[in-house]
Amino acid sequence: MIKEKCFHCGDDCDTIPIVFKGKHFCCNGCKTVFEIFESNDLTYYYDLQSAAGTTPNEVADKYNFLDDPIILNKLIEFNEKKHQIVNLYIPHIHCSSCIWVLENLNKLQQSISSSQVDFPKKMVRIAYNPEDLSLKQLVILLAKIGYEPYISLDDYDKGKKNVDRSLIYKLGVAGFAFGNVMFLSFPEYFEVQEFWLDQYKNVFRWLMFAFSLPVVFYSAQDYLISAYKSISSKILNIDVPIALGVLVLFVRSTLEIIFDWGTGFFDSLTGLIFFLLLGKFFQQKTYSFLSFERDYKSYFPIAVTRIATGGKEETVQVYDIKQGDRLLIRNEELIPVDGIVLKGNARIDYSFVTGESEAVVKESGDKILAGGKQLQGAIEMEALKTVSQSYLTQLWGNSVFSIDKTSKFQTITDKISQRFTIAVLSIAFMATFIWMFIDSSKAINVFTAVLIIACPCAIALAAPFTLGNMLRIFGRKKFYLKNTQTIEQLAQLTTAIFDKTGTLTTAQKSTASYEGMALSAEEESLLKNTLRASNHPLSRTLYNLLAAQDILTLDDYEEHLGKGIIGVLEDNNIKVGSANFVGNNSVTAQENTAVYISSNDAYKGKFVFSNQYREGVSKLFEEMKQTLDLGVLSGDNEGEKERLQALLPKLTPLYFNQKPEDKLDFVKSLQEQGKKVLMVGDGLNDAGALAQSNVGIAISENVNVFSPACDGILDASKFKQLYQYINASKSAMKIIKLSFGFSLLYNLIGLYFATTGQLMPVIAAILMPLSSISIVLFTTIATNLVGKKIE
Template structure:
């Protein structure tokens, strides 16, 4: 019986053969998967890669334990109402087709609302309707299509961290083969006659051929797969010339030994793959170190208020411990799972689920990390310490983040796609020339050109430069979401600042009260209403007022850009702008907060702003290179002070609502402005999202805005110019890397084109050039970091 392969999994069909739709399957399981895909119009899955699936295993009864509530509680990261979220470890994820099908689970079952794959960690995060679908059903669905999750009951984790050792195995095989092929090539290298060369020449050549097979078809397979996928997508990626070089060497060498034309280039072939993998291994180890450094250091500079012995103390989120009592204000993010102790909670879990419907909670209910309190102040008890990686995941979640990279071409992409075309062109021209002049050198020249001109160094310079700079910025309390933000930051030409809480400090302001005196009950209501708000003016006034009794409000509502209203028993209060409380503004000398109780105007607090240290010096530096704008929601009371403080021609625009700021940025972007918005992360969320780069200033308030691209600790505000300058320096480093790579390629191409460079020497030089680029970018970015410090 001839060997036929299964259409779904690619395994050889032995005794059992099942035909369906003119396609051959090795078992009913694979046929069932194909049927599922056919019924749901998902057969294009097979277009990504031939036979990409796995044989579904017999799993009847295997996952019955997933019906137990205590186990579901442990395995789900979010379980509220009808929505559950679970991250499952899928060992079989290995290619683009896996990603595609796993991110389209909603087409297989409508009760799955979202599924996101993390390819590096081999896991999928599934959001589903728990009223219609259980965790067990999700696991069975995944298993039925060949992606059975790994679940460890020992520690109740959906998957253990498995180290991918495939690169090490490939490197070992390539190194072993390279060493043996070099050894077997010695007789012909030194032209040893008689016994060795005459009697064993053909045997040695075929042994070298045998050693090259696992090198080409296993160790070097990633280059062929990547090149194939790139060509199918009509893209010439950096692996195309490498794959072409390996293929040419192998075919040429095989032809030579078959027809006894020579010994071939198996030494060059195995050496090429070995040194390529060695360079990749070094790059992977170095970059994983940089990534680890950033993941470990990039704690958000946000704080949460801890209640201890009746005192409210701000602590950083990673200092939260199990059992801590936490105060969560309006619009604050819940950083850890916990139990609601006091207050009325209305939680918005859109950061986690993508659905903005709020959920009401009462004392004793469980609260999940990632929810945002939207109705005043609550107190909760932490059930565990913060998982920073979880907050990072929320920050980068595509559900609510705007794609600012649309239409933005990175420096690497702009250069590398032209580079590969140029390399292929040079290789073809040089080979054509040598076919005419000396055909014996033609294949050597073709292979050497493809190898020596590999744009790996170009591809590496940006990731290593930006990766190291992300780590350095994190150490200096400037927390950037990703590498693309640094590149976009280097292109900005307009900087827009919010005023209150951004260029003014919350910690040093003073205020005076004018109006009718407040009764004791009104003061208590005022203090407790302010306690629930995160607006900078609310926080300032809250700190200034004397402490009063803590009460639970019957009603609390915050109107962004206008004010707050709240009630307790029979009393009702409004705090905010004059128009919001129903008063008439009589003078515009300073920032004011007006108060009315029970629909009767009481008076106003007038604030005397304290601007951040070094603001004049910072703005004078920025003005030389950027258009500066102050967009404030306050009145013009600070106009004259700001004119004295800031450089001339700085635009000062007041009385701006949150939507006005967003429209202002949008309009100027249509005029060609590349906008950096610096705000406090609360009222400015829309503006931060609209801008090319949005930076939220954080003082000691846990206002976490996924709309921002970076978070800057308020103590580092005066270093904003240095951070922007460092991002521009990073672009210069990358360009210098390109120049160095270009010089290397020009020199290497000269020797390759003239036939003076053996492919194996080119294979050694290529990863060395990549390593030199990594060393150069790392040292250069570390020098930038020293200047910043």
């Protein structure tokens, strides 16, 4: 039987569809959105892309916390009497029609003056009149049309974000000055003697000097400050010869125009700084749009409903929750603190914390932990702890989350910088000292030429451009890394550890095998229609796996929470649920998840669910075992042990029943043995291990939704290419080493001519940017070739 598709969102209309003006809708919410669009002459929305809408959510009372002026001021970007601006994250933005409807909000609500969508970040910036429309009303309007914003505790804590644009300003100044200095140098390049000597020589030279001032003392200040701090700390880093080269070029060029010795090297000076900053900007830009420091605040609610004395409900900030408070947790709301169930039936999804998709059933008096999501109706609970003391936040309280991995990691550039710096300075001073005795008139030229020709700009550019380009290539291939140092660390790995559920397996269990007596056609039909009425995750999964049946109206339907469901049609009944519920008391402990079936009180059989492993898991492990030690850590029991042993290479270590702290300690123990560890996981239960590891990669079905703190996010569809990314990182390091080799060869040749007095500073200044450009071209071409090998 062909199902009708919802005209608004495109979902199947499982129940009897709602028909309005000849169009089918899956629910009243989608029908309401269509009515809103039609009444405001916005049905063109459906012409952009059919069924492009999203199913609206019920948000009654959910956003009462937006009435709190303290919270409101934290979220609002701009706030005046008749003008407020807010940036909201809309996870449902997915196509051009979404952009169209969100940028036409002013047609739905006249109090909205403008709205602008940032599609890559799924953000919408809305300006509106707060006298006619509150932020709460705006959010409810967005939810009604299927674009409910996601507002978290993280947004509240951050408040107004200060964006550091200093690098952009410095790059802009350097680029502007470089272009103008090159233009002013044209008469010298083309030897326009009459024009140059008679009229504008001094004007052009002093203009070049003026343009160089902001470049040296503003754009290059980070290099100068870094060199000063390095020398003060008695450590020589790569910035010392760069800073020295910049100062020598500037001082020498200034002296030349003062004493009319020549034009100076202002073009090389400004060009050098421009290219250095361009490399830094290129590196920074490639990963600025992703967040890798996410914790519980990224998805915790800002406020929750507290039941005060007398039964009055009030909205309070989560930080104000105290031990003993009575809280109301509505359907689909997150549990913000550890507590005890007082009223209602709790069915809680702990997938963010444990990685397991099955809901946990809790009754009155049972303890529940922060981080779970209530899935069925409303419950009342008593808070046992504050937010900061709850289980989930204690996971982030581990000292591993406060450690900066990069502070302990020495990059390849850092490793050679000190030796290179000492060598260059030694050669410069020794050559100058020798020439003081041979020909003192050439001594200053030799000193200047050595510092200019040996300026490590090519070395300084090799790593940023290589790794920056690799970051861009990885991002295009759906592998998003936190910074360039992660690539260097990927290339040094010795061990790879994987979580199981959600990492090696897909997010949902999608396969089931039937064991037992065959069901008749009538029983199959009754089973399908009974499952159709249930919202339990296993019921929905099994319903989708079974063959299509005619839709029938049951005479009776019962759902026993945590036990099973009963469907009755005429004289037949069917029970679906646990073994005890259907009357099969002979079942021993079952490691795999199973749903049992009885028909007319006679046991028939069971559907056994199995994890669906990601495509290419076996091949990936076979490839990785050639160079890496492998292991699997799982919070599950050993129900999948035999299947995993058959799937993975022989003797691959498998560890089950691992708690979050166990995973962290396991990674730490490997590191204490001198191993460089890669941890691949997906849930908050992996967060400690991801943070402890040398490189932590989070597997995500959607890179824009919550993922734990990590060094990289890998799109789940690219899981089987993980080893290709590791090999590409190793290739990137080879490219950098080759670049260093070319730079060293260039420096040795240049130093020979400079120390023997055969190289004039002006020639050295011309060769210096040429070497930098050649390195940039080489690294760009080489990394692009490496990128093409990644599928």
